[in-house]
Amino acid sequence: xxxxxxxxxxxxxxxxxxxxxxxxxxxxxxxxxxxxxxxxxxxxxxxxxxxxxxxxxxxxxxxxxxxxxxxxxxxxxxxxxxxxxxxxxxxxxxxxxxxxxxxxxxxxxxxxxxxxxxxxxxxxxxxxxxxxxxxxxxxxxxxxxxxxxxxxxxxxxxxxxxxxxxxxxxxxxxxxxxxxxxxxxxxxxxxxxxxxxxxxxxxxxxxxxxxxxxxxxxxxxxxxxxxxxxxxxxxxxxxxxxxxxxxxxxxxxxxxxxxxxxxxxxxxxxxxxxxxxxxxxxxxxxxxxxxxxxxxxxxxxxxxxxxxxxxxxxxxxxxxxxxxxxxxxxxxxxxxxxxxxxxxxxxxxxxxxxxxxxxx
Numbered sequence: 001x002x003x004x005x006x007x008x009x010x011x012x013x014x015x016x017x018x019x020x021x022x023x024x025x026x027x028x029x030x031x032x033x034x035x036x037x038x039x040x041x042x043x044x045x046x047x048x049x050x051x052x053x054x055x056x057x058x059x060x061x062x063x064x065x066x067x068x069x070x071x072x073x074x075x076x077x078x079x080x081x082x083x084x085x086x087x088x089x090x091x092x093x094x095x096x097x098x099x100x101x102x103x104x105x106x107x108x109x110x111x112x113x114x115x116x117x118x119x120x121x122x123x124x125x126x127x128x129x130x131x132x133x134x135x136x137x138x139x140x141x142x143x144x145x146x147x148x149x150x151x152x153x154x155x156x157x158x159x160x161x162x163x164x165x166x167x168x169x170x171x172x173x174x175x176x177x178x179x180x181x182x183x184x185x186x187x188x189x190x191x192x193x194x195x196x197x198x199x200x201x202x203x204x205x206x207x208x209x210x211x212x213x214x215x216x217x218x219x220x221x222x223x224x225x226x227x228x229x230x231x232x233x234x235x236x237x238x239x240x241x242x243x244x245x246x247x248x249x250x251x252x253x254x255x256x257x258x259x260x261x262x263x264x265x266x267x268x269x270x271x272x273x274x275x276x277x278x279x280x281x282x283x284x285x286x287x288x289x290x291x292x293x294x295x296x297x298x299x300x301x302x303x304x305x306x307x308x309x310x311x312x313x314x315x316x317x318x319x320x321x322x323x324x325x326x327x328x329x330x331x332x333x334x335x336x337x338x339x340x341x342x343x344x345x346x347x348x349x350x351x352x353x354x355x356x357x358x359x360x
Contacts, residue, residue, distance in 0.1 A: 001031045001356060006071065006090040008059045012042040013192060014273050015110050018135075018158050018348070019043070019086045023052060025349030034078050036071060050293035052161045053078070062092040070264075082106060082356055095128035104359040108133040108352075110270045112291035115146035115251030122147065130359040133352060136271045136292025154355050157295070159348030160276045162340050165253035174251075174258060178244050184215045185322055188259040190252065190274040191266070193224025198265035198288065201311050202334040203230065205265075208315035213322055221246045221255060256281040261321050261328060266290050267308035276343045279303075284328040286317040296343070302335035 003026065005019060020043075023033040035047040039056035047054050055074045059067040071093060075083065085094040085107040098105035107129050115121055125132060125148045132153045134140040140153045175182060187209075191197040199220065209216055220230070227245065234243045237360065249255060256262070262278035262285050269291040276296060278285055285303030288291050288310075299305040304320065306313035321328045 001360070002028075002034065002079055002081045002320055003031055003356070004034050004036060004071075004074060004078065004083045004094075005086060006057075006083065006094040007035075007037045007043055007086040008089040008093070009043065009087050010038055010041045011044070014158070015086055015108075015271070016043050018045060018108075018110075020050065020348055021159060021345045022352055023047075023323070024050065025345055026353065027052075029349070029353060031353075034074070034080065036074055043360045054343060059089060059093055062089045064093060067093050068100075069095050072100055075101045075103065082360060084108070084356075092124060092128070095124065099128055104130045104133045104356075105134060106355055106359060108135065108141065108156075109139055112136070112139050112142055112268055112270050115142060115148075117146055126152070130356050132190075133300050133355055135296050138292040138295065150185050154351070154358075156348055156351035156355065158271050158273050158344055159343050160273055160275075160280065160339070160347040162280060165256070165277075165281060168253045169251075169256050171258050172253050174254060178217075178219075178246070180217060180258075181215070184217050185213055185260045186217050186219055186258050187261055187263055187318060187322075188219040188221060188255065188278075189263045189265070190221040190255075190271075190277070193220075193222050193226045193230060194267035195226065196266060197224075198290075198308065199226065199230050200233060201267075201309055202263055202265040202314060203233050203237060203239070203243065204311035205315035205318065207237060207241060208312065209318050210239065211240060211324075212319050214321070216242060219246055219255065219259065220242045220244065221249055221252075223248045229263065252277060253281070256323075258282060259283055260284060261318065263314065263318065264288065264293065265308075265314055266293065269293050273343075276339050279332075279339045281334050282329075282332035284321050284331035285335065286314060286321065288314075296338075298334070298338065302331050302338055 036057045037043045057070045070101040083098040085091045091107045155234040262283045271292040288308040290308045297303045
């Protein structure tokens, strides 16, 4: 099978990581993978370094007719059998091109934002798409509520490389870099600093946690448009000494190995592979019931789930796990087993390949 993967994102986040995992897995199954992405994107550079054929296309918005024409040329030149879009704007561009060239089109939807019921959505999701891969049942239900037929959607959970943290280096450099004590409980979160990730609710929970654990440290890993607003909130709450903004990091395994527990305070969330990474490192998790999170975290077995936008509930859950190390350890062990069984890359690749076969 010759598969054209289209992505309009410039950066490197969870969706792009999943796309690279998928292409590597499909290559192992003897499929050809061709990438059309923005010429100056991180994805193009990484695809080239991984020896994938790349046909860069400038894509400006959903209805970029020049981009659609260029994608049509790629489909012809590369003898493409199926088009797979991995981002919202890529959806429309890729779907129209696939329709023109009369080949199947598949799109992966990773967000649990509501889908409007209007003519444009009906065309985009029903007329133009042969199959929509939802990364969680929560996303599939949102699509069905918007009028997408159930048989047009397929749940394929995101997967992670379950061996990627097998070689963790010594973490002494991190304690020195952040001036941390090994006796302080470290609570961490890894997410883009954007509204739906809910960082502000976690920060509002910090003062309550500090009443019981005054030496606790909250490690905020990630970059994003809300960074300055969140730093301002930390100052206003007078918790500067207990909150560290670590920025974007590549040493995720080492950072996770320092933590006592992991928190994801999102109020919208498709699934979240950062949760899986934390569970892979045997960390108990405090998260919310938003989106697909309950499909990853089993409440009171692999972590504790709290209502979204509730600092009090987050604080209570964090305090509960910090206070009961034995229970927290049991949750971490259960989380590791769950991730290795349900959220591995091989399972994700197999599910996606089945979706291709269904539409071809």
